[in-house]
Each structure stands twice: as structure tokens, then as C-alpha cells.
Amino acid sequence: MSEISYRIFIRRTNAHPSIKWGQKKDHILLTIAVQDIDKPEINIESSKLHFKGQQTKGLTYDTTLEFFDQIDPKTSKYRKISQNHWEFMLKKKDSTKPFWKRLIKSAEKCSWITVDWNHFTGEGEEDEETEGAAGKDWGDLDGMFKQMGGGGLAPGSAPDLNDLDDEGTDTDDEPMPDLEEVPQTDEEKVNSNAAKKETK
Template identity: 30%
Template sequence: MPLHPEVLWAQRKDRLYLTIALSDIQEPKTDLKSNRLTFTCKQKDGNVTNDYGIDIPFYDEVSTDDAKIHATARNLQLCIFKKNKEAEYWPRLQKDKVKPVYLKVDFDRWVDEDDELEGGAEQDDAGFDFANMMNMANMGGMPGMPGMPADMNDLPEDDESDDEEVEETKSDNKA
């Protein structure tokens, strides 16, 4: 029976991102069908060769024509497009409600359904560009705020201490 590599997944409205976290993959075989992904490979660890494999029945149908696979020395990445691109976000990757232990959410790629935008910028519903605001904050503050130092580290030191000494008292709790 083959071992299971760690599989990370994330989604957008129109696609899935899968990362098979396994280094030095040898003899990879990927079989993508409209309702399932099967992957097998070998990995040599010293003198021992291990067989790895996964079989993921998808929650809904995917397109097999335009899938992209990218192999690196550390992992295998797949970008798989959903067949129904106007569908809602999937509640899970697999058809089964039972999640295998090797399947995990890829939080580096995860975007909530409410946060996904056409342009890809990190904006809220009102059009605020949070990525740009964070860059301004890292540059020393937002412009147009008179009386505020550009860098919060340039605040004058206060010689007077607001800390008051508190007298400690002991209470006798005799019963």
C-alpha cells in the first residue's frame, strides 16, 4: 500500500490549487479526470525507495483540458480549473465529507469567497486598497496628517513618569 504525501489545497471561484508536498519525486504519474485526481510516484530516501499515492474524488467536475502542472525539487503544484466557472465556492475539495489526514488547507494561497476580486488587489467593498495603505504605513506614516511625526520612533521622550508607585499591603486572612 502506498504512503500518502501531504496535499495542500486552496480555491478561487474558477480554479483549484493543489500542492503535493513531496521532494525529489521520481516517476510521477498524474491522472486527471473530470471527477477525480490520481497521483503516484516514487521517492528515494537513501537506499530505500518509497511508493506514494493519492486518489481524490472531487466535490464537483473540473476541466481536464487547461490544467497546469509545475514540478519543483520540493513539490508538485497543480492549477486545475473548475468546469462550472460561475459556481459557488466548494465547501470542501472532496466529494466525501470525511477529510483524509494528508489533506490540508493551503493558507498561503487561500482567499475567502467574500475577499476575491476581479483585479486581484486587496480591496474591500468600498474600494480601499489595503496593500497600498500598509506600504504607506511602512514608509513612515500617511501624508497630510499635520503635527504627527513621519516616524513614530521620533516621538519625544517623556521625562515625567505616569507610573505611580503602589504601596503593597499584606492582608491577614485568618479564619
């Protein structure tokens, strides 16, 4: 096999994984989607992340992300959250600096990197999550999956329309209140008495 054909073969068997990224004030959240990779090579540095893994079928995912800004590799964490997904919580080195404009240093558009709007807070926006990725128990995956059940609601906690309390709601079956008698004016009393005399 010639050197040229060998290089072409290598390029055909390597692929970028699909990556989603979100941002909070103090950390970046990455989700890398790959298939059938149990033990990838992962190297996290202050300015970049390298991820590489090979499938049983032979396809190799290989990517290096040079970050927009610095992170703290010592306090950053990662874990496998499903058969095809790896999650990274990358702590920003300086959370007082402006929010990242993008994930990577290069302004070139990468089709395999997309924004995870469910975990994204922009500059000047308030973070409504009281417990984001940084607050999760990264050692308790079972607990995390239980929290994810029901799309953010505990299983069985979604309200049933048939179970809603009728109190405080308007229904057509409720009896109408008795109408109060309006007091007569002096003029109405005179006319009423005159009418009674005429009937006699």
C-alpha cells in the same frame, strides 16, 4: 511469502502525500509534497486526480482524489516547483457555481489534506489577488522563483528603518516656531498705560 504478508508489505510501502489546497472563483490550487520523485504518474480527469510516484529508497506515494465538483482537465496545468513540491492549477468546469465546500467528494476527514489559506477565497469574499495561479506564466519557473524571493517582495525592496524619509515625521530636534504676540485688549492697554505713569 504468503498472500496476507505480501499485502501487509505493500501497505507499509505506500503513503499518501501531504496535500494543501486553495480555492479561487475559477480554479483550485493544489500543492503536493513528496520527496525525491522526479517523474510521477499523473492523471487528471474531470472528476478526479491520480498521483503516484516512487522514491529511490522504495517508498511509494499513491493517492486518488475524487473532487467535490467537476474541473476542466484540458485547461488545467501542473508543474514541479521545487525538489519536493508539485503544483496543480485545476480550472473549474463552471466558475458560476457556488464555491467548493471541500476538496474531495467524501466528507471524511483526511489528515493529509489541509487548506492553504494563502491561496483561498471563500464564498462572498473578494479576490484581492490581481494575478493568481491562473495568471502565472507556467512555462517560466525561473521568473516565478524570482517573484517568490523575499516573501513576496523583490530582493532588497524591504524598507530599512534607517532609510526612511524624515520629511513629514515628528522629531524632537526640530526647532519650535516663534510664538505670535497676542494683541492687547482696550482694558489691558489702559491698565498698561496707568502702570507706566505710576512708575514715572
